């Protein structure tokens with residue numbers, strides 16, 4: 001017969017322990033109860049538990065002290081804390097201190113059951129080889145910041161705490177969010193990724209929360225929202241700063257109560273999901289400016305992951321370039337090409353405002369352009385870069401070569417189309433880069449380019465890139 005799991009319940013309210021004991025027993029879980037901190041430590045020293053559920057207020061201490069003690073003596077034991085209803089601050093402090101999850105009092109038996117199922121599913125030691133293989137396959141990079149990120153990732157993946165990922169566009173926030181999910185005990189559930197900036201405001205509530213048939217014009221049938229689709233898994237809210245304030249209130253409620261109400265419905269639906277969110281914006285600054293709710297910020301910002309820009313992960317550039325060469329070649333079913341020494345030098349010297357995504361695009365274009373087995377400088381440089389290089393070469397000092405002086409570079413190396421057109425081409429490419437990087441958000445693009453919105457719009461009009469009449 002399979003051994004029943006054993007859970008330690010720590011609460012000074014004996015009746016509550018008894019109640020929880022009864023509902024857990026129905027789930028096939030055995031329990032021991034301790035009513036103070038010292039009894040709890042004694043139990044933990046004498047028995048091997050599969051999980052621990054502790055109240056925060058204990059007669060001789062508190063649940064956070066117990067959590068600290070467990071972190072020192074048996075760090076692999078999942079510990080969940082019981083918190084007074086609505087006391088989010090303390091629940092968040094517990095998650096930050098390493099609690100697996102929390103459950104609000106009065107305890108909802110359904111939540112307790114979901115929480116313990118997750119806790120008991122968490123292997124004491126993650127299957128090292130399996131997780132390492134997954135991580136190395138999905139997340140390329142050996143630089144110091146990436147190694148640090150891997151350590152934090154593993155710790156984070158084992159808890160249920162909300163994770164907030166910051167980093168410039170294209171640094172790999174979605175890759176990391178997906179990895180947090182895949183390494184967690186929710187990995188058999190769905191991973192639902194939503195780009196909050198891409199959903200039109202008027203459709204947002206129905207997209208996130210779902211709707212009932214007939215709740216508005218066009219709602220011809222019931223629709224399940226994206227939050228409900230994440231039930232049992234993880235919900236990735238990319239560009240969360242783009243959520244309008246009205247939606248932030250609704251999201252806060254969903255995250256806090258784990259319940260949603262579809263548009264036009266009277267009934268609420270229980271949803272069990274872990275929130276992973278990301279933004280390239282400074283959310284704290286947005287809170288100061290009143291553009292992002294502080295309570296939601298605290299709720300989603302329990303665990304932090306910071307993705308540095310690619311230019312600060314120097315040694316990863318070539319690793320990533322090789323990774324993309326192999327990946328793309330195998331997708332296109334062609335032999336992998338080699339980077340020449342000049343190509344490697346070029347790649348490591350770039351600034352990469354679009355980070356890993358930009359590097360991938362450069363490699364993809366280079367593979368397309370290369371006619372032989374190599375990738376060299378001409379295939380990596382963009383058209384303006386090539387023209388610029390030619391221009392600089394033409395204005396260089398005559399060099400000594402084999403003891404002879406090279407003939408001076410002639411005017412044919414100057415841009416054939418004339419300086420104005422040449423510079424306009426470069427300007428247009430930079431504007432397009434900035435717009436692509438910011439998903440065509442002209443305000444952000446103007447900021448990135450260090451110019452006013454008005455000046456950007458003027459230039460876009462000049463190149464026929466702006467059809468906006470306002």
Ligand SMILES: Nc1ncnc2c1ncn2[C@@H]1O[C@H](COP(=O)(O)OP(=O)(O)OP(=O)(O)O)[C@@H](O)[C@H]1O
Pocket residue numbers: 138139140141167168169170171172173174175176238280356357360
């Ligand atoms: N460390 C990495 N290893 C392998 N591929 C990566 C890595 N980082 C990013 N990528 C790849 O780079 C591209 C961009 O990554 P991703 O979409 O995760 O970035 P992001 O930070 O979420 O971007 P955005 O803010 O624009 O949504 C994807 O093709 C992704 O697979």
